[in-house]
Amino acid sequence: MATTDAPNIKRLQVRRFKPEESPKEHYLNAEKGLWSWLSTVDHKRIGLMYFGSIAFFFLFGGILALVLRTELLTPTQSFIEAETYNQIFTLHGAIMIFFFLVPSVPAALGNFILPLQLGAKDVAFPRLNLASFYIYTIGAIFTLIAIFTGGIDTGWTFYTPYSAETSSNVIMMTLGIFILGFSSILTGVNFIVTIHKMRAPGLTWNKLPLNIWALYATSIIQVLATPVLAITVLLLAMERMLGIGIFDPALGGDPVLYQHFFWFYSHPAVYIMIVPGFGVISEVISTFSRKTIFGYWAIALSSLAIAFIGFLVWGHHMFTAGQSSLASMVFSFLTFLVGIPTGIKIFNWLATMYKGSIDMKTPMLYAMVFLFLFTIGGFTGIMLGALVVDIHLHDTYYVVAHFHYVMMGGMVMAFLAGIHYWWPKMFGKMYNEFWAKIACGIIFIGFNMTFLPQFIMGAQGMPRRYYNYIDQFQPFHQFSTMGSYVLGVGFLIIAAYMIHSLLRGKEAGSNPWGSRALEWQTSSPAPHHNFEHTPVIINGPYDYHKPMSEFQLGIAHSHNGHHEGEKVDVETGTAQEKA
């Protein structure tokens, strides 16, 4: 710092703050009791509450999937009625997308890790953050009410005129989704402002972790796209309640207009679902290769490119729907363009592994599974973007397989990588590495067993959302169903060893993976206010050629009055008990 005699310049001592191992006090025990959780404004606790909720919905959606697959063992009725089947596939889709995938990485992992990675004490609007969680819960309650009072059978896409006319509980469900949308929007607002305004000193944009870039791009999409979904479901509800006549041709409306409105949100929504996963993969691959990330700016800016182009491709869901050939052509063209930034990421991650020092721990295993499965999902997306081929494949099982490869093979694998990566930071415990790897293998096998046959089935003409099917598809369906049970077993194993970890896991150090990222330079579990100091950043988060000490720099912080018993001397960077 410049030395002058000007009286207003304070000198602040930057020194190293080694994270405390085996901390007695941390965010999990800083405040006790149920009410302290329900009224918390701590982003870490809110992240955990989201985590619990989405785990619950993943279980619920997963069980629905197993019911569907079991029914599909035989070409005609196995054990449920057609109407029940239709309700179940609707719910499986709506729950997995709205209550699991969209909030999963941003709300659960993101809430927990974003301020830590920025060196901030919390997000910009913690109370709004808690409100987002409760809004999510209220939306979920409305949805559960809809399920149990008549159910809903329109498919998660609610296409009109069927959804405007069916007797099932569309209004309650759309109301639940409307409310849920606000949760997504407010989380997006929070993240954008936090990233802009609350970075630690020295954390310039070119030193931001790629996970932050990914969450930033996701938040932008959330903020711009979700309001359009809100209007769409509002219009649908108005259509049903007042007969407005916007989408129902019997009242003078246009059903294809509904599809445009719906997909204008729902296509960007799939990027909300996957881009945070990309962020996690960047962190995991770099850490477990102990090597600087290859192509930092390419990966950072490609997330923004995907966010931008992703708003322009919604019509590729409507190639057979009755839009003009010109529109179809433009949408197909842009769909191919949006695949390029994604492909670039895959190559960059591979290049990061090249000449790295690779430690094949569970998070890295999931990252590699991600690379493989997501690439398949991506290529099959190219297949679907090709106009003449899409005409044949649209609304068949090929599409079902494609999106399960990108959403489950992609996003869920990335999510699992993130959970296994940040688990020690969240709970201060390690999990059983052996069983974690076994579960990963079982999930990989089960997943491919379930969904690989669906590509072939779909190309052969098997339509989706079918309760009955013609005999030639039975072997595929049966193989797929067996795979789904294997998948289920894999997830149960994860639940088992994670619970065991919480109860009896080995204690984790502050940085079990040797990462250079900022969140690992504080204790595990994280302290109540994330850091006992204000972190100061001088390196990028992937600079593995620099010594660990350079990543633990900071200046003493008076906690804005929280630690009343301390007197902090910023000139020497020490804190003493007050007399």
Next chain:
Amino acid sequence: MSDTSGVQDKPKHLKHYFVDSDQQFEASKMGMWVFLVTEILFFGGLFAAYIVYRSWYPELYIQASTELDTFWGTVNTAVLIGSSLTVAMAIRSAQLNQIKGLITNLWITISLAFVFMVIKFFEYTHKFDKGILPGEYYTYEGLAHEKANIFFSIYYMMTGLHGIHVIIGIGLMLFLVYKAKKGVFSSEYYTPVEITGLYWHLVDVIWIFLFPLLYLID
């Protein structure tokens, strides 16, 4: 760098995760701006529906717009623009630490917003009496166009949603008056006034688009 030494100087409004008041103020303003962008997208969906239907039934729009009272629409426009002025003056009062001025300007803004809603109330009930209701409840015979209910459905949705936002604004400003009376605001801290003002300006801007598109096309 901020002052990180003293505990005694910390202002009451400063949250512990912010370094100083400036950072907190900037963050709050940015948050409100981002939220307003979402509101624009939200109403944007309705404007898109408006555009689509107008391109299909242009003559319906021109005809149906005659049913909307341009005089009272203009009065409402003036009322809202005036209320934007007074809310800006309220912010100014806060910046100058004139709390009484702040409260007065807030009350004027609330009153103007209230006038807006009253005029809207009479507009709506007048239409209900004639049988101009949304969707399938439409029974008015005075327009010779079979799709007339579509224009009015869009009219009700757009002005209705806008009206809900006005009511929310009134609620927010009443809350501000309450807080101002308790002495929460000063020239050091008036963030809620500032961001409510931003919200109110958006409500005004949306009306400025709604008004010509619905009322002035006849």
Next chain:
Amino acid sequence: MNRLTEYMLPPARSTLASETDALFHFINVTSIILLVGITFAILYFAWKYRRRSEDDVTPVITHNNKLEITWSVIPLIMVMIVFGWGFSGYMNLVTPPDDAYEIRVEGASWNWRFFYDNGAVSVNELNVPVDRPIKLIMSSTDVIHSFYVPDFRVKRDVLPNRYSSIWFEATETGQSVIFCTEYCGEQHSNMDGIVNVMSQDEFDTWLESGNAVDESVPPAERGEALVSQNGCNACHSVDGSSGVGPSFAGLWGSERTFQNAEPVTADENYIRESILESNAKILEGYDPVMPSYQGVINDQQIGDIIEYIKTLE
């Protein structure tokens, strides 16, 4: 190799199917090559660069402009090729020849009706001549459906407020399945049909006799055939078992109570009304989902159906 590629797709039974198939196979092959390359890289790097010790030092490679440009430009070129190919194939798919033979199609929940230019009607079975371009002009009576023939590689949504069309030219005689591929309610997966591709002569013969009455067969038997051909038994059983609609067994002469009308005895007028204005009287415990058969079943046929229903206890 051929068997594998044949296995993945249905038999190519239209003139344009091979275009779809060629692009499909091209994308598959290039994707698999790239996937194998990427997978090899993942596995090879994971093994070759496995951590030897905690003191491993890794090189600082932040970027490589040549490499990055290469792996951006080459995929870009490849997807542009796929785009162009897909687009040109698509344009062929949506541009019917001027002399295409037109058949009107109606999708109704949950069957397909086909109206031929001479007034003939068939339900769930589309009869077409081979080696001749056929254009289908389609609309829906209620919700969105989608008409899909996997063997021909054609699909188009069928909408309630406008006409949509597709065309194809079948290359061999035989049968191909039709699927509905836009979810349309409870019986969506039962809304399939058959395309009967026959020689031009056979088609002409069928067309002329289409709605001719076979006097040698008793009316009740004709009625039974009509009930099957028109897809009635998708929803109405003849043995008393429950379905989407009420069973025909014991229908004739029974007392019917409705949700939206006064009770009547099931007589000729009731059956006729139920066929033509299907939702005028909704029986207790059922939903108003039956599509009307106005224009599909003529008076002569209604008479035969009534005779058949009379025989069902």
